[in-house]
Amino acid sequence: MAREFHRADRVADAMRRELSQLIQREVRDPRVGMVNVNDVEVSRDLSSAKVFVTLVGNDDPAAIEASMDALKRAAGFLRSQLARAIQMRSIPRLQFRYDETSVRGQELSALIDKAVKEDRKHSDDDSEEG
Known part of the structure; x- marks a missing residue:
């Protein structure tokens, strides 16, 4: 509607x-x-x-x-x-x-990017060990 x-x-x-x-x-x-x-x-x-x-x-x-x-x-x-x-x-x-929504959005985006980077780092470390 x-x-x-x-x-x-x-x-x-x-x-x-x-x-x-x-x-x-x-x-x-x-x-x-x-x-x-x-x-x-x-x-x-x-x-x-x-x-x-x-x-x-x-x-x-x-x-x-x-x-x-x-x-x-x-x-x-x-x-x-x-x-x-x-x-x-x-x-x-x-x-x-x-x-403050745009500022908060940039902060959240930076946190997400950091988490993805850390996740990739840990998955690369796991694949090298196996």
């Missing part, structure tokens, strides 16, 4: 596309850097939106915190720019959240 798309889903998708462009082109704070907007979750009543972002090429916790602070300070400006781009009666409040 096909998934039914609700208005909040369509608004979230439009906001994700617009925010990724607005952050890249309009936010002039040097602390922000390269930002990927991974997902936007809009509440059912369209009053608030959680914007999940990752920072490209920056793993330093202090830099991440500074970038997130800069995005939170720019939330009002970005909301006003969204109002111009998206025709809605009211634009949801923006709440920026750092998305």
Whole structure:
């Protein structure tokens, strides 16, 4: 059965596309850097939106915190720019959240690679003995 798309889903998708462009082109704070907007979750009543972002090429916790602070300070400006781009009666409040899924995925991938390497090493040792 096909998934039914609700208005909040369509608004979230439009906001994700617009925010990724607005952050890249309009936010002039040097602390922000390269930002990927991974997902936007809009509440059912369209009053608030959680914007999940990752920072490209920056793993330093202090830099991440500074970038997130800069995005939170720019939330009002970005909301006003969204109002111009998206025709809605009211634009949801923006709440920026750092998305750790990509970082966690890289860590898990490294652990899997390490385990596979160790397994190959042990299987090669066993075949040489037999």
